[in-house]
Amino acid sequence: MHEPLVPAPLVFRDDGTPWSPRHDDIYHSAAGALSQARHVFLKGNGLPERWRGKPRFNVLETGFGMGINFLATWAAWRDDLQRPASLHFISVEKYPFTASDLRRAHAAIIDDASVMPLAASLAAAWPVLVTGMHRIELEHRALTLTLAFGDVMDVVPRLKQDGMTADAIYLDGFAPARNPDMWTPALFASLAGIASDDASFATYTSAGQVKRALLQSGFEYRKVCGFGGKRAMLVGKRASVSNEINL
Template sequence: MDEPLISASLVFRDDGTPYSPRHDDIYHSAAGALAQARHVFLDGNGLPARWREKPRFTVIETGFGMGINFLSTWAAWRDDPQRPPALEFVSIEKHPFSADDLRSAHAAIIDDIAIAPLSDALASAWPKLEAGVHKLALATGAVTLTLAFGDAGDLLPRLAEHGLTADAIYLDGFAPARNPDMWTPAIFASLARIAKDDATFATYTSAGHVKRALIDNGFAYRKVAGFGGKRAMLVGKRALSVGH
């Protein structure tokens, strides 16, 4: 049985950055949530270029939060004349916001009016806050958002067992030092099972144990310039087949 969910509460720091009292960490850089999503997760995974010529492109994300990475990815897909016919985004979230808090958060932090209709569509389709997997069909079915509500340590192995495969991995689970549960060896092992042979990943962290976990699970990483004053972040790709 899935445990009952504990939802997130919407709190802002004095500088307007959304903050999690539970994890004592911020959801996005104070330098801008959308700009961070584009720099770290889209550019970090070579998007939009990498999804061109594919019939379907799948992203797996650890930590849906306010869905800023999802909205940025959806907007980039919408605006790309060479987009794949289908975009699938799968994201895991232990403490989801309510639909109302999602709307308030987006109104406060999204500074690009071209994203407002996507935010509205997401909040309107938002599921009940119940543990388990919720599939949302957006953009008349061309965009699928699969929200897995629960702990990533439980849900990622289940998604891997059900045969999920992904082209890109967004690692976004708060700082490893503040939230080690999102950066365990078991999570990296599941991601290695889910990653397609040409899969890429990106994360804003460059913590030593994350680098080691990536290597141990068959990923090769590069350190590149981080976002918003952060010196470094990690990007990379699947380097070896592990366990095949």
């Protein structure tokens, strides 16, 4: 499982938003990539509050893209005096960018100067584009980024075999209508298998098929206010055992 990957092309729409020709969808909201990451994925998972008081915390993401959610999480962790001593961010990506396109994308879309040094460190540590797990140690090894290059349905079951657990899950795989493979009950069942007892999740979508797949797989959700003009998004957690029986 170490085949070379075909890198994703870096394409911008006329309004400057990165867009995927393969999926005909944008990577982030036109209202701001970092702001979206902070609203949807950090706040949606109750972070930074939920990681406080824990010695270590694991985030699992479906769809690394340009790493904007990772950079927003890294910055929030770096700036939090009550941060866990160890943060592990695991992200799955089937179509990674090259390091030079990652740099170009960051220069175009990162609108917070304090995040730029983190983006530069990420690009400098960017692995060769072959399938498999790539571990990047940052912040004197207090922050680990595991980039899992491959299809989400191959990788997530493997993470479970490797004994990984997730305390927060970022579901970020393009719109369900354009990329249904990232939103299947089978994937959510695998995610439930590696979610810790008090794991949370967040996603920008509130599509019916996602709600049904979450419920079928042992998660419970709430609709909350979305980002950038979107009325709703979903946040939630693993259902308790009694709820699972009732579903």
